[in-house]
C-alpha cells in the first residue's frame with residue numbers, strides 16, 4: 001500500500017505534519033506500507049497563472065515548467081492521498097490553495113479514481129470545518145473522501161484529556177483509511 005501525504009504548512013514540519021505522523025504510525029501498526037511526504041513548501045510547484053488551458057485543452061497544455069507532472073504521476077501511483085493544511089483565517093494555507101488550483105483540471109477532467117483521500121485541518125481552534133470544506137473539491141469526483149480530521153493545535157498545551165481525545169480520533173480515522181484502501185471498494189461517484 002502506498003500513501004502520499006501532502007503537507008500544506010509553510011512551516012513544513014509543524015503541527016499538521018505531526019498529526020500526519022500519528023496517522024503514519026497507526027497505519028504502519030496495521031500493515032506494510034510506503035508512506036511518502038510531499039512538503040509543498042519545498043516542492044517546485046509554481047503559482048497557477050489562470051490561463052485555463054489545463055481545463056479547456058488538458059493538463060499537458062499547462063505552460064508552467066515545474067514538478068506538476070511528477071506530482072501528478074506520484075498521485076496516480078498511490079493508493080491513498082492525505083491532504084493536510086493549517087487553518088489560515090478560516091481557509092487553507094496559500095500553499096494548499098495553489099496545489100488545489102494546479103489540480104483544478106481534475107474537477108472537469110476527473111481522474112485518480114483508484115485513490116482514496118483523507119483530509120486533515122489543524123488550527124488554533126477556529127475555522128477548521130471551513131478549511132476541510134476548501135479541500136473537498138481538490139480532485140473533483142475522482143477519489144473517494146474516506147476521512148476528514150479536524151485537530152485543534154493551538155500554540156499552548158492542551159489538557160491531557162483534550163489531547164487524548166483528539167489522538168483517539170486520529171487513530172480511528174487512520175484505521176478506517178487503512179481498511180478502506182485494503183478492501184478496495186469505493187462509493188459510486190454521485191451526479192455532482
Ligand SMILES: Cc1cc2nc3c(=O)[nH]c(=O)nc-3n(C[C@H](O)[C@H](O)[C@H](O)COP(=O)(O)O)c2cc1C
Pocket residue numbers: 009010011012013014015016017085086087088089090091122123124125126127153154155
Ligand atoms: C496567517 C495565519 C492565519 C491563521 N488563522 C487562524 C485561524 O483563522 N483560526 C485559528 O484557529 N488559527 C489560525 N492560525 C493558527 C494556525 O492555524 C495554527 O497555529 C496551526 O496549528 C499551525 O499549523 P502548522 O504548525 O502545521 O503550520 C493562523 C496562523 C497563521 C500564521
